[in-house]
Structures are given as C-alpha cells and as structure tokens.
Amino acid sequence: MNEQVIKINGISKSFALDKSKSVNILKNISFSAYSNEFISIVGPSGSGKSTLLKCISGLLKPTKGTININSVDPYLLSPSKVAKMRRTEIGFIFQSYNLVPALPVFENIVLPLRLSGKKISKTNIEKLLNSMNFSADLENFVNTLSGGERQKVAIARVLVTNAKIIFADEPTGAVDESSKRLIFKILRKLAGSGVCVIMVTHDIDLASKTDRSLILKDGKLIKILNRPNSAELLEEMEKG
C-alpha cells in the first residue's frame, strides 16, 4: 500500500513588493503525494515551480493553505524539530548543488549523519560513490569537482540519510548527458523502493518518465497528468 506522505491544501503565496503592492506567485494549489511515487513539476520559467517546491518542503511559509509532511505541518514545528525533520525525513537536491565549501567531499556527504550524531561507515560511503561512478578523491574540497561530480555528492548526501521524501529542483539542470541519465536512474530507483520523489524539471523527456506530472502555469496548477507521455506534456504546456 502506498501511504500518503504529503498533503497540500489550498496553498497560495504572495510576495510583498513594497508596502502597498504584492504579487501572487502561487494560487490555491492542492494535491497529495504518496510513498513509492515519482512526481515531476513542470511549467514555463517563472511559473512558480521553485516557489512551490520551497513551500511544500518547509523552506518558505505559504501565505495561505496548509502543508502536511508525514501528517505534520512543518511550519508549526519548533526550529529544533524542523532541523530534525530535515536531517532524518527529507532530503534536498538543487541545481546549484548546495555543498558546503568549507568541507571536503566525505564530510559533505556525512554531514547530516554528523549533525544527528549517527555512526559513520567510510566503506559504505565509498561503495555508494563507486556505484555512482564517482571517482574523485574523498579528501578533495568540493570546489575542485566538476558539476556532475558535485551533484553526485549532493545526491549521495541525501542517500545516506535514508530520507523517505526527496525534493529536487532541476537536479539535472547543469550536468552532462551521462550524469543526467545516472542521476535520474538513481531517483527512479529510490521511488521504486518506497521513497517519494518530487522533482522540478524543464526536461519534458525526464518528466515523461515520472509517475505523475503537475503542470504549473502562472502560479496555478492547471493539470495533473498520470503516467504522462511527452506529447501530452508538450500539448498541455503549450495550451496553458
């Protein structure tokens, strides 16, 4: 049975531009996500995809509506509970890698474990990286790595935490073709093993290989496609 892990209920988000003006970026969006599910969020640039992902992952409080992650509203948690949730229940992968420049590769990967005071096995990490065709030295600092390598480090960091929900914002946006396929394969496999993956992407081809696509336009969720194919996706995006 696939359980509901995320429930989004009527969220809107507006930003105040100055005292009197504000813009509505997200408009009344609702949906649910389940374990074992790979969801893609697609839409034109500026349609609010990243904003939506931030709202549902607990990084940006929506102006209206509620969010539940594993039946808890992250915006009602104490800061230390939020921190714990981020270490143990959810994982983030961004286009900009989000690696800590001060730390070498190995420390970057095990950072969430260190923060939770968990045991760390170096051989496990090495095995994991090998399976991702990662060949750079673990003692290197991350700014010496290529884009593809950095993203692999970021993904390895999510993998070691055994997070059950993964948020990814254009994880393949800045890597080469082969890294892109590998990264997608890993995410696909995770979703097959009970994880809920929510990925923002511009890539119609990748979106067509996910379980469900949410199509966003001007901050509105205009369509949800189950088992989408490329033709459908293109058509919906053009239609608006």
Add this chain to the structure above:
Amino acid sequence: MVRLAMWQFRYTWMSWIGALIIFLASGFVIGFTIIGVDSTIKAKLNYGNFNPVGLFLTPAIFGLITLTLLINGITRLVINKFKNDYDLWSLLGANSIQLSVMISIQMGLTGMIGGLLGYFMAYPIVNIFYNWIRTNPGMTEFPEFNMRLHYESLILSVMILSILIGITGFISGEKVFLNMNKRHKIINELYLFSHFIWTIVIYGGLIYVYSLFFKSPRKIIKLLGDQTIENTYLQILLILAILMIIAMNEIERVILPMFVKVLQYWIPTKLMKTFQTAYWNVLEKKEFLRTLTLPSFIFSLVSSFFMYLAFDLANISNKRSLSEIFGTLLLFLGAPFLIILANTISLTIISSSERSSNISQLSIIGFSVKDLLFEKIGEASIYGSIIFIQGTIGNALLYVPIMQASYYTHTQMKDGWLSITWIPATVGILAFLFIFLVDGIYVYKNYAFKQTIDI
C-alpha cells in the same frame, strides 16, 4: 561538532582577522589585569589600603563589560557574511544550537589568539602604567615591585578571554539563528517608553547643566555644596562632557542621515561621477556609519576637553589634578575606549566586503578600477567629513562653557575659536585614511587582477 567547526574555521579564518582586532584589545586588557594581579600576589603585596590588586582589576571589569556588549554586533556581522553557508547548514538539518556552537568555537579560537598576543603586548604597558600611577600624588604609597611574565598567568588570561568570548558568542549566535529580534509587543512598548523617559532626562539634564554656565558663579557654588570656584567649574564641566556623550549616542541615528544629505549639497557632486554612488552607499550603511562616528565623537570631545583643561583653564586644573583626572579616566574609561576603538576597526574590516557588495555591479556596468577607487575615496571622505563636522559642533558646544568658566575664574583663554577644529580634523583625516585603506585594498585585491567578474 568541534571537527566541523574546525573545518569551517579553516575555510573562513581570513574573515576572523577582522574580529581578532577587538579580541586582541580585550586580550591586552585582560593581560594587563592578570599580569598586574599575578605579580602583586607573587610579590606578596596584596594587602592593606594600598593594595594594587584593585587598581589592576578596574580596567578588566569595565573592559569586559564593554566587550560583552559589543560581541553581539561582531557575531551578527560574521554570521551575516557567511549567511549562505549557515543557511545551507540549517537546510541540511543543523539546529540553532549546533550552529551557535560552531560560531562559538570559532570565536573562542580567535579569542585564544587574541588573548595570547594581547598578553605579551600588555606586559611592557602594565609596567609603564604602574610606575607612572605611583608618581601621582595620593598614589605614591603604592608599593614598588616588578611585573613578571608567567605561564600560569598567560594560560589564565587566554582561558578567561576565550571562554568569555565563546559563551557570549554562543548566546548572540543563538539570538541570530533563532531570529529572536522580534520582541514581545508589550515589552517593546515598555522599552520604548522607558527609552523616551531616559531621553528626556538626558536632554533635560544637558540643557540644565548648560544653563548653569550662564548663571552667576555664586549660585552654582551653593548648588554643589560650598567648594572652591575652580573645583565647582571642573565638576560641572565633567558632567557636561559626559552628558554630551550620552546625548550624542541617543541622537546619532536621527542626525546622521541628515548630515549625509546636507553634505550632498555642499560637495559638488558633478565633480566626480562616482560621488553620487558614494552617497547612496554611505546612506545605506547607516549602522556602520554610527559605529564609526560615535567613538570618533567621544574621542575628539574628550581629548579637546583635556586640551582646554590643560592649556586654558590651568588654574582650574593645576598640573596635579589634571594628572589625577587623567589617571582616573584612563583607569575607568581607558579599557572600554580601547575596546570600542578596536571594535570600530574590526567592524570596518569585517564589513568591508559588504560595503563593496555593489562594486561588482558597478564594475559590470563599466566602472574601471580607477573609478571604483574614486568611489571609495568619495565614501571615505564622506565618513571623514561627518566625523569632522560632528566633532566640531560638539567642541563648539563645549567651547562656550569653557570660555564662561575661564571668565569667572579669571584666566586668559589661550586657544581661540579655531581650536575647536583641530582634533576633529585630525580624527576625520585618520578615519578617511583608514577606511580608504581597508576598502581600497579590498577593491584592489578583488578587481584589479580580474579579467572576468562573477556576479
């Protein structure tokens, strides 16, 4: 956590150099006290009415109180500088305590270095100071002995400083990371109200004391309990100077932006295309402006005050009382002032990158390195001018009562009106040079050798 903090420290140590200045000053003050106290105890002289321990303790007490008040600003600035890093740590699940521990360890480490260097710098000074203090009348009975360096006192002063800095760093880190700025509404109103009362008391007091100088001396003497006329004037002059400093602290936030705007009309902006941007830059960094101008104001007021006492009101302040006032002030205010000054230098260095944050935009739209340096000259001269103007106004306000005092005590003023500008001008020029040096180096380092610019 310690390990992670060490990694972060290794990565960011350059920016801790800025903070090192204030920690060094604090280490100097603590070293001063510990060396003095330790040497007294080792010489078995810590007894009786003329126990030097009390003498040595005073600077540390006042200095450390000042340090704990200022650390908040330093912590905030350093965290802000690496905001992206710490945002990321928290995204990955670091809680506020873990982040504060990281900051605290890094600050403690820097504090250790400051404590170590400060200790050795304090050694010759504590010797000189003690020997000088003993020459003052009323203090000649302090015993004579030699200061000594000792690894115990070294470890003690390093430990005290780094632990104090670590703890206060942790507390202010926790405040920043938990966003605890938002005060409760009632507390906020209470705070505003008591602040309002305080302001009224200070300004009321200032006006009252000021008006005393225009009354007949007999009335004032009665008011302060029969004393000599010279003593009476000396006392109200001191009170006036202190009130002026507090009053300045209150009003600084309001008048500084006005100063900047007025300056905009005075200096022909067409002269340099970069001047306009310089104004906006200075206006935007109001808090920095204040951390810079306030200690400068205090310094120029206090030193002018002494100048007038020493040269113009020689009868009020014969050489003996002058040296006593100076010694007492040094003992009580020397350490706080040193630390405040170091704080200003620290903040200038740490926030240099922030002050130049829009520089990369300017360089994209076609400012050359020369233009950028000119822009920095513009900014630095605005800072310098404001320090000069404020100091001069402060001195002018002080000069009138000094003239009154000299009139009623029948002394001839040697310094004319122009003398009110000397010290403010010196301080203003020094501030100009210092800021231009710090920011100029920053700009030069970051833009002179760069062909490409990262946005």
